[in-house]
Amino acid sequence: MTYRPKSEFLGIMIQRGYMADCTDLQALDDALIEGPVTAYIGYDATAASLHVGHLLNIMMLRWWQKTGNRPITLMGGGTTKVGDPSFRSEERPLLDNAAIQSNIDGMARVFGRYLRYGDDAALMLNNAEWLDSLNYLEFLRDIGRHFSVNRMLSFESVRSRLDREQSLSFLEFNYMILQAYDFLELYRRYDCRLQMGGSDQWGNIVNGVDLTRRVLDAEVWGLTSPLLTTSDGRKMGKSAGGAVWLSADMLSPYEFWQFWRNTTDADVGRFLKLYTELPVEECERLGGLQGAEINDAKIILANQVTTLLHGADAAASAEATAREVFEQGGAGGDLEVVTLPPSAIGEGLSVVQMLAQSGLTASGKEAKRLIAESGLRLNNDLVTDPQRMLTADEIGGGIKVSIGRKKHRMLRLG
Structure with a gap:
């Protein structure tokens, strides 16, 4: 990136690697130099907790606040009822109001660790506040007329779904319009002038920028972060046990x-x-x-x-x-090390395969019986699922394998 920003926030974004795209970098930079700006990131309430995949954008909001600006965390109490189709192969399961609110409550506790809420600080809002009360015909007339179906179909997030001949419901197709409307409402109500998000949200963000300019003749911007993968190409935030949750009661x-x-x-x-x-x-x-x-x-x-x-x-x-x-081996003294060749792991292997191939059990059948009888622990955590997968990264760091109360080994790649 050749542009050298003057504002502290954009300097941090570029220097630390948060920046992917911006609709008008220089105009945003100028606005940040003039004074505090309000920005938001939206989070649909599809699970009881946020996970590590959300953490990069949470850190962006934290830096936004630390550099003197006001962040908004927008809970998708309304949009969760529709479901974002971006780069998904199938429609999200629909949740009822009680489940959505329960998920929002869980997510809110995580945000409280990273952002300071209160007067003249961060805001936590719920887009159900304006989406639930929309009049459908008025919305189509006042907002829908600003959207070209041809252009909406051209976005990669939609086109990739259609190219694979996978169904895209009319409900899901409305999602990008509702997200764009969020930006308009946040500008109207809170003078919010920037939407941030992952680069998979670029099309949705650009829609919101365009709509707010068309309807309110307002200068607003969008900024995206890169979609993060590990150096070996895996999606950030996934482990052998599933999502890496940010709530302590889930991980x-x-x-x-x-x-x-x-x-x-x-x-x-x-x-x-x-x-x-x-x-x-x-x-x-x-x-x-x-x-x-x-x-x-x-x-x-x-x-x-x-x-x-x-x-x-x-x-x-x-x-x-x-x-x-x-x-220290957990109970005094060093643990005996058991090694597996990296070739045995491939893209992953189950705990049953790990036990049998390492010789810690005589067979896969014995391994399954051990797990069924609550006799296996990894890093002192009980294993209950014989299909739990282990990756090379996880084993490469070393795993303590406990079989019963007395047999403890350190499993490594070798």
Whole structure:
């Protein structure tokens, strides 16, 4: 990117790697120099918790507030009833009002860790406030006339679905209009002039910018972050056990800490810039460490990210537990190490396959019986699903395997 921003926020976005696209970078930069600007990111309430895939944009809102601007977290109490079709192969399950509100309550607790709410601070809003009361005919006449179906069909998020001859319901097709209308309402009610989101939301964001300009003749902007993948091409936020949740009651602080501790060497520096507030120079120094020293950088990464979400005490406790498990063997003395060849892992293998191939059980049948009898723990966590998958990254960081109360081994790749 050749443009050199003058504002602190955009400087951080570019230097730390948050920036993908902006509808008018210089105009946004000028507005930020003039004074505080209000921006929002929308979150549909499709689950009881946010996950690591949301964390990059949450950090953008945090930096937005830290640089003197006002963030809005927009809960999709209305749009969740429709479901965003962007880059999905099928329609989302429809949730009732009670489930949506329960999910919003869970998500709100996570935002409270990263943003300061209250007077003249961050706002948390729900788009059901204006979407639930829309008059359909008036909405079509006043808002729908500004949208070209031809243009809507040209967006990659829609075209990719149709090209695969997968059904796109009329309900879902309305989603981008409703999201655009959110931007218009937020500008009208709160002078919100910027929408941010992941790059998969670019088409929806541009629609909102265009609609707000057409209807209210307002200058507003859109800014997107890159869709993040790990260095080996996996979608950020996925692990062998599923989504990496941000709520402690869905994923323990220790498991959250371990997710970051097991970061691939090549991703450490980049993740330090994106998910911590350490100075960029320190992130680059830590990311450049080699050999065993890179593990020290991973511990710093895990501690920093866990502290932001769960607090310093939870991070310290997780590190202490990890040291006990990995360095002291959990019950005194070093653990006997069992190795698996990387070729055995491929894109992943189940815990049953892991036990049988490593020789920790005599057969897959014995492994299944062990799990059924609650006799297997990984990193001290009980395993109940014989189909749980393990990845090379997870095993590469070392896993403590406990069979019953007395048999403990350290599983590594070798």
